[in-house]
Amino acid sequence: MASTGDLEPTHYPARRAAQVALHYLNTHHGSPFRVFGLQQVHKASAEDVAAGGRKYKLDFSVTDWGSGSAGPALRCSADVLFPRTERHSAPEVQLHCEALHQINSTAQEEDAFYQKYISPDSTVSARDIPDSFGNMSEEMQPFWRLARVAASFIMLRESSENTEFNMAKVASVTQQESSEEQLMLEFVVLLHDFPSQEIVQWKLLASWSPDRGVRVLQTEWQPRCPHATKPPN
Amino acid sequence: MKGLLVLTALCVAVFGKKTFEGNQVLQITAKDEAQISLLKELSEQEHLELDFWREPIHESLPVDVHVPFHSLQDVRAFLGNNQIQYDVMIMDVQVLLDDEEREMVKYRSSPKSTDDFVYTAYHNLSEINSFINMLVAENRKLVSKIVIGRSYKKRPLNVLKFSTGANRPGIWIDTGIHSREWVTQASGTWFAKKIVKDYKRDPVLTDILNNYDIFLEIVTNPDGFAFTHSKNRMWRKTRKPNPGSKCVGVDPNRNWDAGFGGAGSSGNPCSETYRGPRANSESEVKAIVDFVKSHGKLKAYVSIHSYSQMLLYPYGYTHTPAKDDAELNELAEKAVSSLQSLYNTRYRYGSIINTIYQASGGTIDWTYNQGIKYSYTFELRDTGTYGFLLPADQIVPTAEETWLALMTIMKHTRKNPY
Numbered sequence: 001m002a003s004t005g006d007l008e009p010t011h012y013p014a015r016r017a018a019q020v021a022l023h024y025l026n027t028h029h030g031s032p033f034r035v036f037g038l039q040q041v042h043k044a045s046a047e048d049v050a051a052g053g054r055k056y057k058l059d060f061s062v063t064d065w066g067s068g069s070a071g072p073a074l075r076c077s078a079d080v081l082f083p084r085t086e087r088h089s090a091p092e093v094q095l096h097c098e099a100l101h102q103i104n105s106t107a108q109e110e111d112a113f114y115q116k117y118i119s120p121d122s123t124v125s126a127r128d129i130p131d132s133f134g135n136m137s138e139e140m141q142p143f144w145r146l147a148r149v150a151a152s153f154i155m156l157r158e159s160s161e162n163t164e165f166n167m168a169k170v171a172s173v174t175q176q177e178s179s180e181e182q183l184m185l186e187f188v189v190l191l192h193d194f195p196s197q198e199i200v201q202w203k204l205l206a207s208w209s210p211d212r213g214v215r216v217l218q219t220e221w222q223p224r225c226p227h228a229t230k231p232p233n
Numbered sequence: 234m235k236g237l238l239v240l241t242a243l244c245v246a247v248f249g250k251k252t253f254e255g256n257q258v259l260q261i262t263a264k265d266e267a268q269i270s271l272l273k274e275l276s277e278q279e280h281l282e283l284d285f286w287r288e289p290i291h292e293s294l295p296v297d298v299h300v301p302f303h304s305l306q307d308v309r310a311f312l313g314n315n316q317i318q319y320d321v322m323i324m325d326v327q328v329l330l331d332d333e334e335r336e337m338v339k340y341r342s343s344p345k346s347t348d349d350f351v352y353t354a355y356h357n358l359s360e361i362n363s364f365i366n367m368l369v370a371e372n373r374k375l376v377s378k379i380v381i382g383r384s385y386k387k388r389p390l391n392v393l394k395f396s397t398g399a400n401r402p403g404i405w406i407d408t409g410i411h412s413r414e415w416v417t418q419a420s421g422t423w424f425a426k427k428i429v430k431d432y433k434r435d436p437v438l439t440d441i442l443n444n445y446d447i448f449l450e451i452v453t454n455p456d457g458f459a460f461t462h463s464k465n466r467m468w469r470k471t472r473k474p475n476p477g478s479k480c481v482g483v484d485p486n487r488n489w490d491a492g493f494g495g496a497g498s499s500g501n502p503c504s505e506t507y508r509g510p511r512a513n514s515e516s517e518v519k520a521i522v523d524f525v526k527s528h529g530k531l532k533a534y535v536s537i538h539s540y541s542q543m544l545l546y547p548y549g550y551t552h553t554p555a556k557d558d559a560e561l562n563e564l565a566e567k568a569v570s571s572l573q574s575l576y577n578t579r580y581r582y583g584s585i586i587n588t589i590y591q592a593s594g595g596t597i598d599w600t601y602n603q604g605i606k607y608s609y610t611f612e613l614r615d616t617g618t619y620g621f622l623l624p625a626d627q628i629v630p631t632a633e634e635t636w637l638a639l640m641t642i643m644k645h646t647r648k649n650p651y
Contacts, residue, residue: 011588014238037618040579042328065618132466134624166617168467190467192620194541195590197484197505199467 004103007056014044017056021078023156023165024093025062030149031104032113032142035065039073053083054161064103065145074099079204082161084178090157117175117183118157118209124175124185126202143173146214147187150206152222154218155191164194171201182207182215199224242500253330255302258323261312263292266320268317272296275311283308295536297322314503320552346526347371352423352632354625355415357462358388358455364422365391365451372429373443381450382520385473388455390520395428395447402530402650404643405439407450407521407537410485411469416613416623416631421451421537424639437640441647444531454485454517471515474635475502480605486538488518491598502619508594517628518634523604533607533646534600535639540620541589542580542636543612547601549585549592558584564645565609568638575634585610607646611635 007014018041026038043059060081061073076097083089117124129144130136136144147170167170168190176184184207191200205218245421263269272289284299300308301602308562312319323329344350347368356364369376375397379571380389382628428447441447451456456472470482487498490512494500498508513519525531546561548554555561565582572580585592589612597608614623615632623631 006585008587010583012590037616130619130622130624132461132622134619134622134627166620168620169622196499197469214605 004047005045007046009041009044009060012164012232013046013161014056014058014161016040016161017044017046017080017082018058018060018078019078019164020091020156020159021058021060021076021093021095023152023159024095025076025097025151025167026096026149027156027214029100030145031110031150031210032104032146032208033109033149034067035145035148036062036074037209039063049081051083053081054081056080061186062097072103074103082198088158088160094158107210114183114210118178118181120173121177124173127172129170129173140173143185144170144209146185146206147173147189149214150187150204150216151170151189151191151202153214154183154189154202154204154219162212163193166194168192168199176205180213181205182209236333238504239394253301253326255305256326257302257305257321258286258297258299259308259312259317259319260325261289261296261317261324263289263296263317265271265292266558268292268315271311271317271650274422275308281307281319294570299326301583304478320647338633343467347426347429350422350426352419354425355419355628356422358459359424361418362391364388365393365425368393368425368429375429376425379448381524382516384454384456384517385471385515386456387458388459390450390455390517392524393425393449393451395432395442395449397442401444401445401446402532403448403534403615404533404646405448405450405525405531405600406535406639407453407596409451409458410453410517410536411538412454413467414471414613415461415538415621416539416628418452418458419625419628420549420613420632420635421449423629424451424636425451427636437644441643444647445643447643448531450521453521456517457482459600465641469471469505470507471517473515475507475510483507483515485515485518486536486596487592487594488512488515489522489594489596489599491595491602492548492593493569495550495593496587497550497593508590512594525600525605531600531605532651533609534597534605535543535609535611535642536596537611537635539613539623540615540617541612542614542616543588544572544580544582544598545584545585545588545610545612547584547608549595549598550588552586561607561609564607564642566643567604568609568641571641572634572638576630577639578634580638606651607642609642611638 018038022036022038024207039061041060046056049055058078061075064075074097078093078095081092093094126140129140148167151167171188171190174186178184186205188203201222201224203220203222204216207215247266263272269289269292276285281304282301286297286299289296346483348366365378369378375395375598377394379392380393382390403489409418432442445527457468460468460472470484484506487508488508491514499506501507509515513522544565559592565590571579597610602607614627
């Protein structure tokens with residue numbers, strides 16, 4: 001049962017749409033040193049659109065995970081369109097954030113990280129980030145963030161009004177041979193969907209460099225025996 | 234020296250990558266200033282990666298150096314060629330670290346009292362059960378343990394009762410009904426200790442306990458909890474097999490007799506929100522139902538989950554607002570405000586169905602329909618960054634801030650008897 005017009009910002013319909021906008025923001029501006037999280041939805045409204053979908057208009061604030069929810073917040077506005085089609089199709093997002101280019105640059109850390117791992121000898125390989133106790137080494141943190149950004153491509157694509165995705169953990173990261181001066185990483189990630197409470201496993205191949213940002217080249221849903229639950233869509 | 238080793242051992246335990254196999258610690262005795270100069274030159278050879286625990290300063294002071302395995306040959310040759318005397322203090326640093334680790338683990342697993350218990354770490358089922366027994370033994374006048382039933386695998390369902398007199402109305406708190414939500418069981422142990430610490434010290438809590446009993450079930454789903462330690466950290470449900478299906482378990486928070494079977498739960502045993510074959514089919518749930526009914530005088534009921542930082546009240550199974558919606562909303566706002574006052578953690582609040590999602594067969598919908606007006610569900614930290622895998626250093630801050638909200642709810646219950 002969906003309401004049209006103004007939405008209560010703290011209720012889930014607005015929040016789910018805002019999360020979709022966040023995934024979109026991270027695919028464009030996320031990096032090994034930057035992941036954005038939702039701080040608060042200020043205003044939201046929704047309406048059915050002619051072509052048979054539902055469009056949300058949102059006014060919200062985001063913070064960089066690095067600085068925590070108490071850190072400086074960026075104000076954003078977004079239109080999120082959930083198409084209503086027979087088979088699921090990805091939501092469409094238009095997003096604008098104030099002062100996006102004024103946030104503290106992470107160029108130095110990105111370059112150092114890139115230089116360290118682009119060498120042909122580099123063969124990073126790790127599992128369980130974080131571990132059961134929430135621990136993660138400092139060395140693994142940029143990989144964790146990269147995985148989160150790459151996973152945002154999947155979460156964005158798979159989202160609907162009935163999902164609310166987060167990345168639960170990185171099951172594994174395996175560095176592949178660099179290509180075209182891009183770091184190539186194969187990730188297996190576990191995503192958590194709130195409404196269904198399901199844990200969904202995806203394998204993906206991503207590339208990154210400071211210039212080109214994150215790109216996702218391949219994704220593959222992985223059934224987890226014996227539950228083998230398909231992704232919510 | 235020992236302190237440094239312990240610190241290193243902790244770092245090794247946490248980061249898990251670095252090994253000190255074959256490394257040695259040498260104690261060098263320089264006989265004159267010339268030898269000191271040589272040792273200073275040695276210390277500047279960066280490629281050797283020497284770690285001086287006591288730097289070369291003066292010939293009267295021993296020089297201790299931690300030498301990585303790959304540099305040992307070079308260092309010994311250097312010392313030999315220059316006739317500088319030395320002894321091997323530690324033959325293999327890793328062996329020493331392993332011994333220390335074993336000692337530390339042993340110590341951690343068996344605290345001698347609840348003051349020794351490490352609240353800043355996650356514990357397993359047997360550690361929490363030991364904690365419960367110790368707490369009772371240390372506070373016999375205030376605390377007792379009630380076993381309200383058994384899990385599917387026959388584990389005891391332990392409830393702590395905090396009571397200062399007979400025939401009192403009660404307040405119920407449970408944590409860990411969903412086993413993967415580890416910060417909740419961890420917070421539960423902290424709450425238990427907090428209650429005994431604050432009784433007769435904090436006037437508000439003392440007043441509450443002089444009029445109400447508090448019941449606290451820390452590991453509400455012990456089979457699931459054991460499974461998160463042994464096999465699958467992401468396990469949520471009970472561990473009861475489902476006949477005719479290869480999938481195990483029922484969602485204990487969809488198994489209650491309130492809107493049972495409706496939208497917001499699944500009929501598929503393979504689903505994380507599988508409601509079960511019938512209401513109260515799970516012994517973990519039935520035990521609480523029986524307890525609540527036979528007690529008959531519970532006035533507040535709080536069920537604690539993670540994650541997403543929310544304080545929720547009924548209903549989850551229907552859009553019809555609860556009769557006491559206005560009061561529950563106002564109290565939630567106050568509780569969330571006290572919570573936020575400590576570390577500025579932001580919570581959202583509202584009815585389940587509006588704030589989080591439609592969910593049928595949920596705990597507090599049932600308890601509310603039984604007449605327990607102050608029925609609340611918490612979703613603790615965080616909002617998705619770590620999710621279920623919340624780092625242990627957030628356990629105590631989470632418990633501390635949540636306690637403020639719990640006190641607000643309990644205080645309101647005490648001041649508004651019904």
